[in-house]
Amino acid sequence: MMNRRTFCSVAALFALTACSNKFRVYTGPAVTSVVVQKARRQMFLMHGNEVLKDYKFELGFAPVGHKAVSGDGRTPEGAYFIDRKNPNSSFYLSIGISYPNNEDRARARAQGKSPGGDIFIHGTPRRAHGEEDWTAGCIAVRDREMEDIYAMVNVGTPIFLYA
Template sequence: MMPLARLSGLLLILLLAAGLGFAGEVVDAVRVLKAERRLELLRGTDVVRSYPVVLGGDPIGHKRREGDGRTPEGRYILDWRNAESAYHRSIHVSYPDARDVAAARSRGEDPGGMIMIHGQRNGFGWAGGLLQSFDWTDGCIAVTNAEMDEIWNLVRDGTPIEILP
């Protein structure tokens, strides 16, 4: 049986090697570059992690209404998370904000909502490589399950997110 001190040291090494970070290593902001299909985790002005992403099926332009297949653009907050999501973990983007709601109402439309950063649909994690080769979400930002695990550990509720065209 391994002594507790040695087991703790081994666990620490494994966490560092996995790049999962600790509570003191959370990021300050998240940035999504839609045209580049990239999500960046920022600490100050430094990009500390970068992940390829897929978006909604019609990703060009700002989300205007429910069902348009677009990922919103602008500044929002990652305001809550769901460990029991239909997709491997999910973190909610605070879309729609008051401007989005007002703009949609002026057009007589529903702005939509439930925009998340998430992994693959539960049971399909094995297909992450294939599913990350085309835009397939309804407007969410999708990464592989392993990448979502990292993001989950490094991003806290209340973190700002900027989604750029």
């Protein structure tokens, strides 16, 4: 039989584990698209024409304009899709954006350069939004927000990134 001290310890451990679980479950309406407005620093998770959630974010260190080449610090603009999920991201959790597409590769190749890649929506080690943009071209949200996004957005979901 378990004594009171052991029971309390086990109960506390379960409570802490439940609070720190980064893998949330989402049972609401499906996210049918993600819309990113770079200049407004706003991202919308959409179900048809209905906004399910919206988030503020930080961008690459040179946020204006479409990503053209590796290392330019820009975030892509245009229509892509979510192509992967990474539960072991260096930035908490992340979901991948399908950049570069064939057009992006051709544009970079014409300049004799690589288009870059590995563009994600991910968590951030920063505590407050509104600081200067800092990523290498990714979209960074707070870790707690990333937990929701990771649960809500599936691989294959279209993402539209606007200037």
